[in-house]
Amino acid sequence: MKTHANGVRPMRIRRSISHLGGLLAALLLAASPAAAKDYLLTGAKPDKLVLVDAAARKVERVLTIPGGGVAPGTIVPSSDGRIAYVVSNHMGSVSGIDLDSGKQVFRADFSTGDLRVRSLFGMDVSPDGKELYVFQAPVRMLPGEYRVEDTRIAVYSTADGVGAKPVRLLPAPRRVAVLAFSRDGGTLWALGWDLYGLDPKTGAVKETHKVLNWSRANHSPPDVLDIWPQFEQAATLSTPYFTARTDLAATDPGAFRTGLMTLDLATGRMDMRDFEDTSAVIFSSVVSPVKRTEAYSVYTQLTKIDTDGGKLVKRVDLPHTYYSINVSSDGKEVYVGGTACDIGVYGTDTLDRVGQVEIAGCPDQGIASLRVIRR
Amino acid sequence: MGQKPRGPGRWPGLLLGAVAGGVVFGGALTVAQDALADDGRMQGRALVEERCSACHQKEADGSLHRIDHVRKTPEGWTMTLFRMRQFHGVALSDEEQRTLVRYFADRQGLAPEEAAPYRYVLERRPSVVEEPVTDGDLTVMCARCHSVARVGLQRRDEDEWRRLVNFHLGQWPTIEYSAQGRDRKWWEIASTEIPQTLGGKFPFRTDAWTSWQAAPKPDLSGRWAVAGHRAGIGSYGGTATVTKEATKDGDGYRIAYDLTDSAGKPLKGEGRSTVFTGYEWRGTGTLDGKPVREVFAASRDGSRLDGRWFLTQQDEVGGSLHAVRAGGADSTILGTSQSFLKAGSTARITLWGSGLDRGEVGFGPGVSAKILSRGPTSVTVEATAAADAVPGARSLTVGGAKSAGFAVYATLDSIRVEPDFTIARVGGNGGPVPPMTAQFEAVGYLNGPDSKPGTADDVRVGPMPASWSVEPFNDAAAQMEDVKFAGAMGSNGLFTPAGAGPNPQRQFGTNNIGDLKVVGTVIDGSATLTGTGRLISTVQRWNDPPIH
Known part of the structure; x- marks a missing residue:
């Protein structure tokens, strides 16, 4: 098959009709970056990467992730928005998919020999796009027994393409769920028990913001589990946390508190602030790139949070559970995704549902990340 | 949402095939049973050597790594073999698996008193709320996901428990992230303190097991008096006849039930069983026309059977079962068709048990009993509670047999x-x-x-x-x-x-x-x-x- 000069493979006619607009748009965009607009990236079971034109409320392209697995996991776009790195193969591999050609341009299979290696959610690419950082949990498969090994961050050179092997293995604390580069690339933040600022060259812990080990009086250690990297728009990592007041009876309305942890990836400033007496389950959150003190969170309800004032501003019911959330570049829309086969679009002012995108065939998105890229 | 389960329904089928599988070995086998049992043991060891020893290598003392250092129930061994087939691709036919479950359960099982505290999980009782374990962090570390019983029905030494913990996190690396595992440093605790605690509490070598290994194993054939209760339906009782049936894996039995329910309606059943570890009765058959499974334990001396039967396809539906030998010298009351009588009322009540054909039948103060019919395993009376009978608990007596669990009441409180x-x-x-x-x-x-x-x-x-x-x-x-x-x-x-x-x-x-x-x-x-x-x-x- 011939490849066009721009790297886009010509598609067969019967497939091309619906993609023609997208292809043309991509070609135009390549020539005119000023016209860049928001695209959403999500995954769908068993092996699909889905590119969505956010404003058009339309699936632009469905790409196939080669090499097995039942559900795509963490998705990390390259900084130029051309490649998406997605974990698949039962958390055993990462594929870099060219979003224009659909071609797998990068692939690292984690396991080697008797070492079975799974990635556990945390993954990010360096701001210069050259290195991919993957948090991994290895287990040695010995004759007749397993031996759990220390967790680590494997660093891959994105230039190594298909068959990439780690160029460095960094020591890493256990139970890391999110990796996020500081804006300047000098620090790799790892959210686990605490929020660790790692040296991307060595893995050395440069600084630690205490999370579970906080020393807040009369509060239990906060419960944090957030496996959704949704920090690209505001360059702010955020996650809900839940804590119990140890000085109040469990029946006291204020006995359980929900808050939001935020980490500014430009400055390294971290904040943990309650915003309500716990009254809803929340899986993940995102900070507005425009009103930077406004955040939105999701599960069965969509919530607008005043992060500065520590207040719940508004909450609306969603038609079903959504695990992931992201926000438009102009701050006017939030997108709720994951779980099922649609992405709901809500206005950030009113939290009214203003649109939705359905993935054809209704495949579950499961725990796949919901990312925003500019193309 | 929309999750595709990996294989729901496979476990019950497997259990049926592997544990309660006496049924497949029916037929007129004429060779002496002991010789068959020996044959089964030899086959079992040969299979272990052939299929397992590639990964489970011989240790210095000649034992096989891991395999020879664990004791479990028949269900536990079934699960192990399931895992070996599922995760590690061990080639075993269903028949070979049955041979191995039998072999392991007999060679490395649990003594009756070791299994006794946790039988509810083997019996698949649906409404058990377990007592927390106070040793160390076991309840939090193990029983947030499993039953306590699952842990308590295994015996290993510390290093072997540690290998099990390694398997846990190695196979399911998200344990540390789960709602039940992330509130503490799960791996750090699980790999250090927990194996130590478990090795002390549930060690591989115990006096109980040594003693049970040496003990003669009871022959369960004979005639049994039976009683039990089905929640929502009522009590039942009668007899069961157990006959030995030689199988190539060793002890097997046929059982035929001749029961009546509390209203006197006949309740028939039959089945076949395998007895593991000398006392663990696992049967399949029918009761009242429905396919059922049986999980009973024989007492050390073979004088009692206790346990539960349940519908093969719906294990929350079932009944208790208690049985004693019929025809012995002693009298025993196992159950009654109803457990109460209202003051000033008369009811026809049947008592089930053994040796009930002799001695006086008594319902305690204020209750008279006129015998309507009587046999060795049941006595039916017309019982009348006087209008002024004092409300409260009563003991039932038949000759020397005595049973609690009966009450007279005027009004319920x-x-x-x-x-x-x-x-x-x-x-x-x-x-x-x-x-x-x-x-x-x-x-x-x-x-x-x-x-x-x-x-x-x-x-x-x-x-x-x-x-x-x-x-x-x-x-x-x-x-x-x-x-x-x-x-x-x-x-x-x-x-x-x-x-x-x-x-x-x-x-x-x-x-x-x-x-x-x-x-x-x-x-x-x-x-x-x-x-x-x-x-x-x-x-x-x-x-x-x-x-x-």
Whole structure:
């Protein structure tokens, strides 16, 4: 098959009709970056990467992730928005998919020999796009027994393409769920028990913001589990946390508190602030790139949070559970995704549902990340 | 949502085939049973050497790594072999697996007293709330995901427990992230303190096992007196005839039940069983025309069988079973067709047990009993409680046999819903997992000497006819309209959950789970009494292993 000069493979006619607009748009965009607009990236079971034109409320392209697995996991776009790195193969591999050609341009299979290696959610690419950082949990498969090994961050050179092997293995604390580069690339933040600022060259812990080990009086250690990297728009990592007041009876309305942890990836400033007496389950959150003190969170309800004032501003019911959330570049829309086969679009002012995108065939998105890229 | 289970329904089938598999070895085998058992043992070891030793290498003392250092129940070994086939691609036919389960359970099983505290999980009793384990962090570290019983039904030394922990996190690396595992440094605790605690509490070598290995194993053939209770239906009793059946794996039996229910209606059944470890009876057959499985334990001396039978396809539905040898010198009362009599009333009551054909039949003060019919395993009387009979507990006696569990009452003081807390599970609706029902009984109680309800001295009168309803358990259940969506409570106290899957009619399109208060209402003369229990109807169990 011939490849066009721009790297886009010509598609067969019967497939091309619906993609023609997208292809043309991509070609135009390549020539005119000023016209860049928001695209959403999500995954769908068993092996699909889905590119969505956010404003058009339309699936632009469905790409196939080669090499097995039942559900795509963490998705990390390259900084130029051309490649998406997605974990698949039962958390055993990462594929870099060219979003224009659909071609797998990068692939690292984690396991080697008797070492079975799974990635556990945390993954990010360096701001210069050259290195991919993957948090991994290895287990040695010995004759007749397993031996759990220390967790680590494997660093891959994105230039190594298909068959990439780690160029460095960094020591890493256990139970890391999110990796996020500081804006300047000098620090790799790892959210686990605490929020660790790692040296991307060595893995050395440069600084630690205490999370579970906080020393807040009369509060239990906060419960944090957030496996959704949704920090690209505001360059702010955020996650809900839940804590119990140890000085109040469990029946006291204020006995359980929900808050939001935020980490500014430009400055390294971290904040943990309650915003309500716990009254809803929340899986993940995102900070507005425009009103930077406004955040939105999701599960069965969509919530607008005043992060500065520590207040719940508004909450609306969603038609079903959504695990992931992201926000438009102009701050006017939030997108709720994951779980099922649609992405709901809500206005950030009113939290009214203003649109939705359905993935054809209704495949579950499961725990796949919901990312925003500019193309 | 839309999850594709890896293989629901495989476990019960496997258990049926592997553990309760005596049925497949029927036939007129004429060779001496001992020789067959020896043959089975030799076959078992040969299979171990052939299929397992490539990975499980020989240690310095000649034992096989890991395999020879663990003791488990037949169900435990079934699960191990399932895992070896599923995860590690070990090639075993179902017949070979049966041979191996038999081999391991006999060679490295649990002594009767080691298994005794945890039999409920083997019997698949649906409403057991376990006691927390106080040793170390075992309840938190193990029993948030498993039953305590699953841990307590294994014996290993510390290093072997540590290997099991390594397997846990190696196979399921998200344990550390799960809601049950992330509130502590799970791996750090699991790999250090926990194996030490477990090795001390449940070690590989015990006096109990050494003693049981040396003990003669009972021959269970013969005629048995039987009694039991089916929740929501009532008691039953009669006889069972057990005959030895040689199988290539060793002891096997046929059993034929000749029972009646509390109303006197015949209840027939038959089955075949394999007895593992010398006392673990696992049977398959039919009862009242329905396919059932049996999980019984024989006593050390082979004088008793106790356990539970349940429907093959719906294991929450079943009954207790207690059996003693019929025709012995002693008399034993095993059960009664009803456990109470109202003052001033007369009822036909059957007592089941052994040696009941002799001696005086007594129901205690204020109750007269006229014998209507009598045999070695049952006696039926017309019992009359005097109008002024003093309410309270009574002992039943037949000759030298004595049994508690009978009461006389004038008016009931309280009703308790039993179980007071249980679960059901949504299912069906086109999905692969059937629903799990929940059966409640409204049980009448007297306050007892302290005149207060709900205290330890309350006298249990027995299950009463009741009407049933459900209410939201709390505000959240009311808001989510759980009563409307979670399922239906039948007139007999049987809760049938609603269909599985997302329900577009519900808020958030959520599934039909619910948190319900179960209310049983009993009319006692002019009084209306209610008791309450809690039912959480929850999601399907996608993975349903023999030991939860």
